Amino acid sequence: MQKSPIKYVFLLPAVLWVLAFTIFPLIYSLRISFYNIRLGRNVSAIWVGLHNFARVFTDSRVQESVVVTLVLLVTTVTAQLVLGIALAVLFNRHLPGRSLLRTLMTTPLFATPVAVGLLFLTIYYEEGGFINSILPWKIPWISHPQWALVGVGLVEIWQWTPFCFLVFLAALQSLPDELYEAARLDTSSGWRVFRSLTLPMLQPVVILVLLLRLTEGLKVFDIPWGLTGGGPGTATQTYSMFTYRAGFRHFDFGYSSALGYVMLIAEMIVITFFFKRMRQVYE
Amino acid sequence: MTTGRNATLTAVGTSAVTRRVVRQWRQVGIVLLAFLATAVAGFPVYWALSMSLRRPADTFTVTGLGVPFLQYRPTLENWRTELSVAETYHALLNSTGIAVATTVLALLLGVPAAYALARFRFHLIKNKDIVTWFLSQRVLPPVVTVLPFYLIMRTLHLLDTQAALIIANTTFNLPFAVVILRQTFLDLPLELEEAALVDGATPFSTFWHVARPLAQPAIMAAGLIILAFTWNEFLFALTIGRLDAITLPVRIAGTAYSVRGVQFWYVSTQALLAIIPPTVLALLAQRYVVRGLTLGAVKG
Structure with a gap:
C-alpha cells in the first residue's frame, strides 16, 4: 500500500x-x-517601493480601524470564552429538556453573519427597535460612536458564544466522572472543584478555542457591515472593512494590498505564538 | 436528658431539610439560568419572525414581545411580496447553485486527499506538515486574497460569474474538508482495508468500496457544513458577484436602508430568508458541528 x-x-x-x-x-x-x-x-x-507600507503605519484612519478591531477583539473574545465556559458548566448538569435547550443554544452559530447584523438593526433601532421600546430611556445604538461599538460587540458575542459553549460542553462531557467523584470526597466547594480540576483539564481546549476565535475575530467584517456599515462616521469601521474600502471604494489597489499584508503578518504572529500548543492539540 | 436528645435529633433533622431545600432552590436557579441563556440565544430569530409576520402598520404599534395571534393577526404578506420579486429568486438560485457546486467540488477533491493523508506516507514533505499547511489556510484573512483574486478573475473575464465564486469558495472549504475527513479516516479500523488488500483489491477500490462507505456519515456532515459556510460567505460574493452572480446575503445587504429609513418588515423577512437554510443544514449535521468547527481537534 x-x-x-x-x-x-x-x-x-x-x-x-x-x-x-x-x-x-x-x-x-x-x-x-x-x-x-x-x-x-x-x-x-x-x-513606489515601500511607500504603501509606510502609509499603513502613518494613516490615522488605519490607526482608528486598528483600535476598533482590537477593542472588539479583546472584549468580545473574553466575553465569549467566559460565557462559553459558564454555560458549558451550567449545561453539564442534569437539566430538563437539555438536548432541546442545547440545540436552541446553537441556532446563532450558522446564521448568516451579515443577515444577523441586519436583523439586529430591528432590535437596536432607536425609534421602535425592540430594546428601546422596552427600556424607559432611549439608547442611541446606531447614531452614537461608542454605543454603536457596544452594539456590534454584543452581536459578535451573541453569535460566537454558542461556539465556545458547544466546544467546552463537548470537552466537559469527555472528562471522566471518577475524577469528579474523587474530588467531591476532598472538598464540597463547587468553585474549588472548578478551579483546580475542571479548568486545568479544559486548558488545552480553552487555548484552541482562544486561537480560533482570535484568528476569526481579527477578520471581523460581516456583522458591522450589516449592522452599522462602519458608522456612524468610521466609529465601527474594522481593519478588514477599511482594507476592503481602500481597494474597492477608492480603487487604491496598492494600498489595499499593503494593508492586507500587514494583517496577514499580524495573523501569523498570533499563530506562531500559539503554534506549539495548537500542534499538541491536533496530534 | 431525654429533652436534650430530642433537641439534637430535631437539629439534625432541620439541617438535613435545610440542605435539601437549598439544593432544590439551587437546581431551580440553574434551570432558570439555562432557560434564560437559551431565550437570549433564540430571541433575535423569534423577533425577526414576529416582525416578518406583521403588516407594516403593526410594526410599531405592537409593543413588547410581539406575540403573534395574541398581540396582532399574523400575515404572510411580507413573505409573499419578498418571494414574488424576481431578484430574490435570482439570488436564491445563485446562492443555492454556488453552495451545491462548491460542496461537490470540495468533497470530490477533499475526500481522496484526506484518505491519502490518513493512510499513505509521503516522503518529500511529511504528512504532518501537509496537514498543518492545509490547517493554516483556514486562518488566511480573506481581505488579503480578495483583491488579487478579483484582478485575476477580471483578466480571465470571470467577474460576476457563478464560476468565480465556486472557485473561491472551494478554495476556502477544501482545507476544511481535508483536515476533518483525514481525522475521520484515521479513526476507522485499519483491519477491513488490510483484509481487502490481501484479497487482491486495488488501493483505489479499497478506498472506494471499503473506507469511503464507512466514512459516509462524516462526509455527509462535512458536506452540510460546507454548504452552510458557502451560503454565508459574504466578502467575495460582495466583490465578485454584483449582478448576475449576486448571492442572497449580498442582495439583502444592499436593500436595508430605503429613503424612508429601515423597513423592518422587509429587513426581517430577508434576514430570515438568509439565516434559515444554513441553520437548518447545521442542525442536520449537529453531531459533527463541534468536530467541524474545531477542525477535528475536539470530538462532539
Missing part, C-alpha cells in the same frame, strides 16, 4: 487547487503592494 503511486493521484489535485488559488494571489498581491495602481481605461502602475 505504501508504494502505490495512487497516493499522489489522491492528494495532488487538492494541493494544487489550494496552491493555485491562494499562493498565486498572495504573490500577486505582494507585487501590487509595491505599486501605485490606477484603474482607468488602461491600468497604470507606478513603482
Whole structure:
C-alpha cells in the first residue's frame, strides 16, 4: 500500500487547487503592494517601493480601524470564552429538556453573519427597535460612536458564544466522572472543584478555542457591515472593512494590498505564538 | 436528658431539610439560568419572525414581545411580496447553485486527499506538515486574497460569474474538508482495508468500496457544513458577484436602508430568508458541528 503511486493521484489535485488559488494571489498581491495602481481605461502602475507600507503605519484612519478591531477583539473574545465556559458548566448538569435547550443554544452559530447584523438593526433601532421600546430611556445604538461599538460587540458575542459553549460542553462531557467523584470526597466547594480540576483539564481546549476565535475575530467584517456599515462616521469601521474600502471604494489597489499584508503578518504572529500548543492539540 | 436528645435529633433533622431545600432552590436557579441563556440565544430569530409576520402598520404599534395571534393577526404578506420579486429568486438560485457546486467540488477533491493523508506516507514533505499547511489556510484573512483574486478573475473575464465564486469558495472549504475527513479516516479500523488488500483489491477500490462507505456519515456532515459556510460567505460574493452572480446575503445587504429609513418588515423577512437554510443544514449535521468547527481537534 505504501508504494502505490495512487497516493499522489489522491492528494495532488487538492494541493494544487489550494496552491493555485491562494499562493498565486498572495504573490500577486505582494507585487501590487509595491505599486501605485490606477484603474482607468488602461491600468497604470507606478513603482513606489515601500511607500504603501509606510502609509499603513502613518494613516490615522488605519490607526482608528486598528483600535476598533482590537477593542472588539479583546472584549468580545473574553466575553465569549467566559460565557462559553459558564454555560458549558451550567449545561453539564442534569437539566430538563437539555438536548432541546442545547440545540436552541446553537441556532446563532450558522446564521448568516451579515443577515444577523441586519436583523439586529430591528432590535437596536432607536425609534421602535425592540430594546428601546422596552427600556424607559432611549439608547442611541446606531447614531452614537461608542454605543454603536457596544452594539456590534454584543452581536459578535451573541453569535460566537454558542461556539465556545458547544466546544467546552463537548470537552466537559469527555472528562471522566471518577475524577469528579474523587474530588467531591476532598472538598464540597463547587468553585474549588472548578478551579483546580475542571479548568486545568479544559486548558488545552480553552487555548484552541482562544486561537480560533482570535484568528476569526481579527477578520471581523460581516456583522458591522450589516449592522452599522462602519458608522456612524468610521466609529465601527474594522481593519478588514477599511482594507476592503481602500481597494474597492477608492480603487487604491496598492494600498489595499499593503494593508492586507500587514494583517496577514499580524495573523501569523498570533499563530506562531500559539503554534506549539495548537500542534499538541491536533496530534 | 431525654429533652436534650430530642433537641439534637430535631437539629439534625432541620439541617438535613435545610440542605435539601437549598439544593432544590439551587437546581431551580440553574434551570432558570439555562432557560434564560437559551431565550437570549433564540430571541433575535423569534423577533425577526414576529416582525416578518406583521403588516407594516403593526410594526410599531405592537409593543413588547410581539406575540403573534395574541398581540396582532399574523400575515404572510411580507413573505409573499419578498418571494414574488424576481431578484430574490435570482439570488436564491445563485446562492443555492454556488453552495451545491462548491460542496461537490470540495468533497470530490477533499475526500481522496484526506484518505491519502490518513493512510499513505509521503516522503518529500511529511504528512504532518501537509496537514498543518492545509490547517493554516483556514486562518488566511480573506481581505488579503480578495483583491488579487478579483484582478485575476477580471483578466480571465470571470467577474460576476457563478464560476468565480465556486472557485473561491472551494478554495476556502477544501482545507476544511481535508483536515476533518483525514481525522475521520484515521479513526476507522485499519483491519477491513488490510483484509481487502490481501484479497487482491486495488488501493483505489479499497478506498472506494471499503473506507469511503464507512466514512459516509462524516462526509455527509462535512458536506452540510460546507454548504452552510458557502451560503454565508459574504466578502467575495460582495466583490465578485454584483449582478448576475449576486448571492442572497449580498442582495439583502444592499436593500436595508430605503429613503424612508429601515423597513423592518422587509429587513426581517430577508434576514430570515438568509439565516434559515444554513441553520437548518447545521442542525442536520449537529453531531459533527463541534468536530467541524474545531477542525477535528475536539470530538462532539
